[in-house]
Amino acid sequence: MELSAWIEALLPKEFLQKVFRLLPNPAFEQRMRWDLFKRPDYAYGVYRAALTAQALDIKKISAIEFGVAAGNGLLALEEVAREVSRHTGLDVDTYGFDTGTGMPPPIDYRDNPYLWQAGFFQMDGKALVSRLTQSKLILGEFTQTIPGFVKEYNPAPIGFISFDADYYSSTVSAFELLKEDHAYFLPRVLCYFDDIIGGDWELHSPYTGELLAIDEFNQQNRHMKIAKINGMRQKRVVPNWWHELMYAHHRFDHPLYNKHVFPDKNWQLKLGEEVPKN
Numbered sequence: 429m430e431l432s433a434w435i436e437a438l439l440p441k442e443f444l445q446k447v448f449r450l451l452p453n454p455a456f457e458q459r460m461r462w463d464l465f466k467r468p469d470y471a472y473g474v475y476r477a478a479l480t481a482q483a484l485d486i487k488k489i490s491a492i493e494f495g496v497a498a499g500n501g502l503l504a505l506e507e508v509a510r511e512v513s514r515h516t517g518l519d520v521d522t523y524g525f526d527t528g529t530g531m532p533p534p535i536d537y538r539d540n541p542y543l544w545q546a547g548f549f550q551m552d553g554k555a556l557v558s559r560l561t562q563s564k565l566i567l568g569e570f571t572q573t574i575p576g577f578v579k580e581y582n583p584a585p586i587g588f589i590s591f592d593a594d595y596y597s598s599t600v601s602a603f604e605l606l607k608e609d610h611a612y613f614l615p616r617v618l619c620y621f622d623d624i625i626g627g628d629w630e631l632h633s634p635y636t637g638e639l640l641a642i643d644e645f646n647q648q649n650r651h652m653k654i655a656k657i658n659g660m661r662q663k664r665v666v667p668n669w670w671h672e673l674m675y676a677h678h679r680f681d682h683p684l685y686n687k688h689v690f691p692d693k694n695w696q697l698k699l700g701e702e703v704p705k706n
């Protein structure tokens with residue numbers, strides 16, 4: 429076993445992560461493996477989408493954030509897109525959707541108004557736009573901006589979406605985008621749902637909020653689903669709460685859904701040799 433493997437095996441992973449955080453210029457693979465990005469969830473989603481695109485011979489993808497607020501998430505998404513582009517050679521366009529004026533009024537109990545209220549999370553649009561380097565910021569109610577989006581922007585296939593609009597009703601509106609043609613999507617879209625754990629005040633359940641929107645979407649669509657990535661926590665080196673927030677949107681009818689993308693093109697097992705899991 430190499431020295432680095434010994435160190436990893438012997439020292440607590442959380443400790444090693446803290447040490448790696450102190451390094452001045454960690455390599456991309458190291459940042460990915462040890463979750464050193466500001467938003468490791470966004471980094472994982474965009475990177476996995478980029479790898480899928482490469483396996484499908486697609487040269488450019490899009491990443492979207494629904495719910496931008498002050499813009500910290502969109503700026504982090506841009507940084508991730510830049511790094512993933514540099515590492516993979518694939519272009520990643522980024523889009524942010526928001527009212528620009530904060531949360532709209534909640535429709536009823538399904539929007540969890542005990543947590544969120546109209547006017548929360550307002551944006552300083554000018555300040556944000558001055559810091560964005562490539563993102564398209566699309567301002568207005570989702571119900572107004574989503575219907576014309578693909579026609580106006582002709583986005584590269586969407587490979588990652590962050591759903592961070594808090595409400596059930598807003599998440600349902602955001603899901604309208606998923607009804608667009610397969611050409612605008614990778615066959616499997618990595619998704620992040622921000623509002624399904626939260627702090628102690630947030631008592632999320634499948635009966636309200638984003639979880640209800642996901643349940644309804646799955647009931648209404650036979651050939652498309654949004655499903656939690658099973659065992660996400662086990663795939664990663666350092667356990668973290670974002671692992672619970674990662675989903676994949678499956679488009680079973682997508683012309684590329686069944687195309688083989690697994691890196692090993694002739695997977696065989698040798699008698700007596702165990703397959704490493706990670």
Ligand SMILES: C[S@@+](CC[C@H](N)C(=O)[O-])C[C@H]1O[C@@H](n2cnc3c(N)ncnc32)[C@H](O)[C@@H]1O
Binds near residue numbers: 497
């Ligand atoms: C919690 S904030 C987003 C935080 C941001 N993603 C971040 O990481 O910094 C939720 C945002 O969703 C937006 N939003 C909620 N419902 C919306 C709707 N129906 N249409 C447009 N924007 C909406 C609000 O304006 C608010 O800024």
